[in-house]
Amino acid sequence: MAGFTLLDGRLACDGIPVADIAAGTGTPVYVYSASLIRGAHAALDAAFAAYPHTIHYALKANSTLAILRLIRGLATGADANSGGEIEAALRAGFEPSQIVFTGVGKTRDELDRAVALGMKAINIESDGEADRIDALARARGVKARVALRVNPDIEANTHAHISTGQRFNKFGVPIEFAAPLLRRLAGKPGLEVVGLHLHLGSQMLDVEPLGAAARALAALARDVRDAGLRLEHLDVGGGLGIGYDGAAHGSPAEYASAVLPAVRPTGLHLLLEPGRFIVAAAGILVGRVADTKAYAGSPRFIILDTGMTELIRPMLYDAFHRIVAVAPREGEQQQCEVVGPLCETSDTLGHQRQFGPVEVDDLIAVLDAGAYGFVMASNYNRRRMPAEVLVDGGSWRVVRKRQSYGDLFRNEE
Numbered sequence: 494m495a496g497f498t499l500l501d502g503r504l505a506c507d508g509i510p511v512a513d514i515a516a517g518t519g520t521p522v523y524v525y526s527a528s529l530i531r532g533a534h535a536a537l538d539a540a541f542a543a544y545p546h547t548i549h550y551a552l553k554a555n556s557t558l559a560i561l562r563l564i565r566g567l568a569t570g571a572d573a574n575s576g577g578e579i580e581a582a583l584r585a586g587f588e589p590s591q592i593v594f595t596g597v598g599k600t601r602d603e604l605d606r607a608v609a610l611g612m613k614a615i616n617i618e619s620d621g622e623a624d625r626i627d628a629l630a631r632a633r634g635v636k637a638r639v640a641l642r643v644n645p646d647i648e649a650n651t652h653a654h655i656s657t658g659q660r661f662n663k664f665g666v667p668i669e670f671a672a673p674l675l676r677r678l679a680g681k682p683g684l685e686v687v688g689l690h691l692h693l694g695s696q697m698l699d700v701e702p703l704g705a706a707a708r709a710l711a712a713l714a715r716d717v718r719d720a721g722l723r724l725e726h727l728d729v730g731g732g733l734g735i736g737y738d739g740a741a742h743g744s745p746a747e748y749a750s751a752v753l754p755a756v757r758p759t760g761l762h763l764l765l766e767p768g769r770f771i772v773a774a775a776g777i778l779v780g781r782v783a784d785t786k787a788y789a790g791s792p793r794f795i796i797l798d799t800g801m802t803e804l805i806r807p808m809l810y811d812a813f814h815r816i817v818a819v820a821p822r823e824g825e826q827q828q829c830e831v832v833g834p835l836c837e838t839s840d841t842l843g844h845q846r847q848f849g850p851v852e853v854d855d856l857i858a859v860l861d862a863g864a865y866g867f868v869m870a871s872n873y874n875r876r877r878m879p880a881e882v883l884v885d886g887g888s889w890r891v892v893r894k895r896q897s898y899g900d901l902f903r904n905e906e
C-alpha cells in the first residue's frame with residue numbers, strides 16, 4: 494500500500510507500521526515515503542510530457558542526501574539556492590550542468606564557485622550581480638551561463654511571506670528593466686545569456702497567476718529574441734501547492750494548461766523548479782505525547798515532544814497541517830491545542846483540533862511535513878535535530894541520525 498494509510502487502524506507508511514519505525518528510532522522522527530516522491534514527480538512530469546521540459550527539483554524544500562539521490566535517479570535537474578545547496582546537489586550526484594543556481598544575495602565566493610563549476614545557469618538577480626559574475630568569469634577565462642531573473646509584478650494569491658513576484662519583493666529585476674539589461678549583458682565577454690527566469694511564490698493553489706507569469710516571460714523572450722538574443726530556456730520557477738487539508742487542489746494538469754499555451758509558441762525549453770509538490774505529502778513528522786492537561790477555564794492541551802524546532806511552518810505562516818494519532822483510541826472527540834515543548838507561546842502545531850483520548854507516550858503524526866520541515870529545523874532550546882527515515886521497497890532505513898549531544902557542541906570553544 495503506497496503512502497500513508499491505515500493498516501488495522503494504525504498509521505503505516507508504504508505498509509510499514511509507523512509505530513515500528515518510531516520504536517526503532519525514537520521521536521521526533523521524520524518518515525518519508527519513496528513511493529510518494531516518485532509518484533508526485535511522475536505526475537508532474539506526465540502533465541508536461543507534451544512539451545520539452547526539465548524538472549529542476551528545488552533543494553530548499555528538502556535536501557536530505559538520501560532524498561536527493563532518489564530524486565536524481567528520476568532523471569531530473571536541481572535548483573540550488575546557496576553554496577551549501579550546490580554542495581548537497583553535487584554530493585547527491587547531480588552534475589553542475591544539471592544545476593541552476595538561484596538566490597538573492599549570492600556572495601562573491603558562492604558566485605566564483607558556481608562559475609568554476611560551470612552550472613546550467615546562474616540566475617542573475619541584479620545589474621550589479623551580473624557585473625560581478627562577468628568579472629569572475631573573465632578572471633577564469635570562461636563564459637558563465639546565466640539567466641535573468643525577472644520580477645513580473647504579479648500577485649501570487651498566497652501567504653505574504655511566500656509571495657515573491659511583486660515589485661515590493663526583493664527578488665529579481667523588475668520586468669520592464671529586463672530587455673535593456675539583457676542587451677547590455679549580451680555584450681559582456683564573461684557571460685552567455687541562456688535563459689529567463691522567474692519565481693512567483695509558493696503554495697499556489699490557484700494556477701492562473703502562474704499562467705500570467707509564464708505569458709509575461711514568453712513576451713519578454715520574444716522581445717529580446719527580436720533584438721537578436723539567442724535564448725535556450727524559460728524557467729518558470731516553482732510554486733505549485735498541495736492540499737494541506739487533505740483535499741485535491743491545483744493539479745499538475747491544470748498547472749500545465751496554465752503555463753504551456755504561453756511557452757509553446759516560443760519553442761524554448763521549459764524549466765520547472767518544483768519543491769513542495771514533489772516532497773510535501775511524502776513526509777510526516779512523528780512525535781510522542783509528553784504530557785496532557787485540562788483545567789476548567791483553559792483549553793485542553795496535548796503537549797508533544799516535538800514542535801517549532803522540527804516544524805516551524807504553523808508558527809511562521811499560520812500553516813495548517815493535519816495532525817493524527819498513529820493508533821487512535823476509541824472515545825469521545827474533544828477540542829484540543831496540540832503544542833510543542835518549547836518555551837514559546839507560538840509553539841502550537843494545531844489550534845482547536847478535535848482529538849479522541851490520548852495518553853502520555855502515544856505517537857502523533859503531523860502530515861504533509863516533507864517540504865520545508867527538516868530543512869527549517871533549528872537547535873533552539875538546545876534541542877537536537879531529529880532523525881529521518883526513508884521507507885522504500887517494503888523496508889525502512891535511517892537516512893539521517895538524530896544529532897548527538899556531541900554534534901550539538903562540536904564547534905564550540
Ligand code: LLP
Nearest residue numbers: 551692695696731732733766767768769865
Ligand atoms: N524556485 C525558487 C527560486 C524559489 O524561491 C522557490 C521557493 C522554489 C523554486 C520552490 O517553490 P515550491 O515549488 O516549493 O513552492 N518555507 C516556505 C516556502 C518558501 C519557498 C521559497 N521559495 C514554506 O514552508 O511554505
